[in-house]
Amino acid sequence: MNLSTQKPMPCTSCQLCDDACPEGLATSTLIALIALCRTPSTTGTTHAERLDDLNEKGLMHCTDCGKCTAACPSHLPLADLLEHGKALANAETRERAASAHWKTRFEKRQRRVEAKQRNKRAIKPAIQKPQGALVPQAASSTPVSPALPATRDKAQADIAAAVARVKAKRAAKSAQLAREDTQSK
Helix, strand or coil, X not given: CCHHHCCCCCCCCCCHHHHHCCCCCCHHHXXXXXXXXXXXXXXXXXXXXXXXXXXXXXXHHCCCCCHHHHHCCCCCCHHHHHHHHHHHHHHHHHHHHHHHXXXXXXXXXXXXXXXXXXXXXXXXXXXXXXXXXXXXXXXXXXXXXXXXXXXXXXXXXXXXXXHHHHHHHHHHHHHHHHHHHHHHC
């Protein structure tokens, strides 16, 4: 009788598939676990935990030889079911790897943000303007109080120089516009 024309019947739990496996796998247990993975859990067991059970029982050691399917008196496509179980387990492994990747990236970002905040808190008291400190009005001609940190002195001098340059450009532009107005009249 041709196996392909036989209709599958319900499993009789004869465990002939276990005996036929050249790898010594508990094929009937693996098939039952795969069936559990395909149905929603009512006991609180997660899909991932069920897939972990499959891996612990050695599903990945299956060589897809098909001897379990040939030995099944119920004509169940056991090799196909085992292949489906492997696909589920591989998908879960890929998902875990991707999840671990994104978790690592998130944790590294959190550490960077925390370090940046710590640095801001450490720098903030040093940047605050001390009482009675002199603030430069022009680029480098105004003396700066020695109580200010050197980096702040330089920053304030740079800002004052930039403001002076902008004022000079505006004055030059105003003068040019005034000249153009007088020439056009």
